[in-house]
Amino acid sequence: MSDIIPKPNSEQFFGEDIYFDGGVGISACAEAESAAAKLKALLRRVCPSVIFSDNGNVSIKLEKDALLPREGYVVDARASDIVLTASGSEGWTYALVTLERLLKTEGGDKALSLSCPGCHIEDEPRFAYRALMLDEARNFFGETEVKRLLDLMCLYKLNVLHWHLADDQGYRVESDVYPLLTTISSHRNDTQVGGIRSDKFRGLASSGYYTKNQIRNIVEYAKERNIVVVPELEMPSHCSAILAAYPHLSCTGEKTEVPTTFGTLHRSFCPGKQTTYDFLDKLLDEWCELFPSSLFHIGGDETAGSLWKQCPDCRKTIADNGLGGEHELLPLFVNRIAEMLAAKGKLPVIWADRLPRGVRKFVTYTAWLPLDRKAVAAEISSGRLFIVAPYDRYYAGQPYCMIPLKKTYDFEPTSIANGSTDAGFFGVEMPMWTEWVYDRVKLDFNLFPRLCAFAETAWTNAQHKSWHDFKKRWQAQKPTLDSLGVGYAKDKLTDPGAFARNKGAYIWKNIDQYDEVRKNDK
Ligand SMILES: [Zn+2]
Structure with a gap:
């Protein structure tokens, strides 16, 4: 073998x-x-x-x-x-x-x-879509680092870079249409450290965006390695960086700065104003010109329904469209943007933290929270495609005491739906959120060997997988990764015992996980 x-x-x-x-x-x-x-x-x-x-x-x-x-x-x-x-x-x-x-x-x-x-x-691969998601809104790594990751992705036969380029804490694409996105939204004054409840900060401003030429270079570099770059512009929430430059797009018009803290911030574009759709239409044109991928991720999760409830424009939209409440504004918003994207030749994807009713069937769902397995099966049989990216198995930003390597390896993607087969599953994705990952040392530590374990599920048919055999083959990867300077996690840290794993529940909310990385040096 x-x-x-x-x-x-x-x-x-x-x-x-x-x-x-x-x-x-x-x-x-x-x-x-x-x-x-x-x-x-x-x-x-x-x-x-x-x-x-x-x-x-x-x-x-x-x-x-x-x-x-x-x-x-x-x-x-x-x-x-x-x-x-x-x-x-x-x-x-x-x-x-x-x-x-x-x-x-x-x-x-x-x-x-x-x-x-x-x-x-x-x-041949089991799944058509085998993605690494990189969040550069929270931490900006730059062109050299992204190209290094593309090389590593190709080594493990992954074929999609889902590039998360806009969120509350940063907007990373040069804009000619809306220049304040480049000058204001790509910069924040500081960065929270120590977890979402912490009051500590790094004491450093953080800036960065990709020029259009850099993006074209990266897209081309990826293509050479059989990797498609799927961009993500988060909406209607997770858009505080854009609102800092263009506050009139929110429900209240309140002026805010690009946030320096993490967690769910409950800021949102107003789905009740035509201005929002006009703005996004032009912005999407600018992105579509840069990214030839047929898929386009528009976020769509953790929406701020409480804001919409109090907004006169949102309430008018609810009334005019006979909606049952502010919760039905999300499908309305997603469908309007989805149709806009379809007219530009794109297939939209959203993060599905639940299964909202009435979203057009050509919108693909990235399942990251546990969903009702019967309801997922019903969505699949009605033609919906799913990408599977469970937060408790595939979120690479989490420490190993929260998600041990075996937990990632053993996960069977089709288990999120009752009685399902591979049909209906477009593929799998390992999201790398970077709130607490601000250098290459931490990035490598969290991604390797996790990305290898994930890649095996993405490519290899379930009946050919074996944890015992994988562990042996992982040992054989090390000389290659050493020669490439990849700082993977040591074996003693990737599958910690029960004590460390219990501690994980605490770590989840309170520390930024650099402790494990420090142990890696010992
Ligand atoms: Zn509103």
């Missing part, structure tokens, strides 16, 4: 190795020419002394089989031939990722000799 994560769905090893001692020849069908160039670069990276020669003793061919699934691939290595087959660039990308994991080098740092085990691997 290989030590690949996520585990391939079918693999067979012949017990013989192919040595590249006499050089290697690469040939590719016309469509695979760019994959062939990547293969050449890969071999040079793994073994700088490798010789390329059409008369070499090993040949690697990239072949096309249009019948293979879009992201599926076959690696067949026997005698002196290695054949990588796919139906297009997505499959070849993953064939190369797998091949790199299979190659062995000898000769230490100089990597003088290269070999590949004789094997036949047929592989």
Whole structure:
């Protein structure tokens, strides 16, 4: 068996190795020419002394089989031939990722000799949507860091970066349409530390936004790695940073600053004013021009119904539309924005903290809180798609004493609905919220090995998963991650005993979890 994560769905090893001692020849069908160039670069990276020669003793061919699934691939290595087959660039990308994991080098740092085990691997993903969500509204990491994460995502065959770019504490996209979003909304004066009940602050201002060129670069960099960037502009709540620049969009028009504290802040766009929709329509145009993804996340959770109850515009909208109360303003708002996005060629996604009635069926739900399993099954059978991202299994910002690694690994996504199969489940997502994650050390510690455990559920069919086997394969990942400078969590911290786990209930609300990271250095 290989030590690949996520585990391939079918693999067979012949017990013989192919040595590249006499050089290697690469040939590719016309469509695979760019994959062939990547293969050449890969071999040079793994073994700088490798010789390329059409008369070499090993040949690697990239072949096309249009019948293979879009992201599926076959690696067949026997005698002196290695054949990588796919139906297009997505499959070849993953064939190369797998091949790199299979190659062995000898000769230490100089990597003088290269070999590949004789094997036949047929592989394809379980879920079409396999996402990491990165929250850069709370903490801005910047282009270099995002590209590093995209490299790591590709290594584990994840194909969506859900990019959370606007929330209460920051707005991160350069705007020509509404320039105050760049000058006011992308800056806050300080940042709370120590948990949402804490009165402590870092004592540092925090700013940052992506220029349009940087965003285009990142989208292109992701595409090269078979990763789609799905943007998120949170609405109608989690929008305080925008309201700090354009207060007339709220129910009260009250002037506020970009918040420096976290938690649910109960500020919101007014869903009863036409001004709100006109503003968002133009802003969405600006975003749609930057992000070619067909999916577009619009937040939609933790809404401020109590504000709407007191607002004359909201009350008039309730009356005019014959709604049963302020709780029905959310479906109305989501449907209006969803139709706006559909007209721009986009499919909207929302965070489903509950299952509001009347939301258009083409709106996909990201399920993060526990939902009624019968009701989820009913939504699925009526055509709704779900992305599964449970806060108590997949929220990577939480400490390991709250979410031990095994709890992440063992989770079965279809369990959120009664009697369901994979149909209706678009995919899975690991959200990385960054209220308490303000550097790369903490980011790496919280994401690894969690992202690997998550990636295996995203890619590998449930019957091929095994916790015991995963733990062994995780050990084999470490040299690669070490060479990339990834500061993963040590094994003794990822699955803590009962005492530490009980402490987790306390940590959840009160500290910012840097204690675990400090332990990682010992
Ligand atoms: Zn209102």
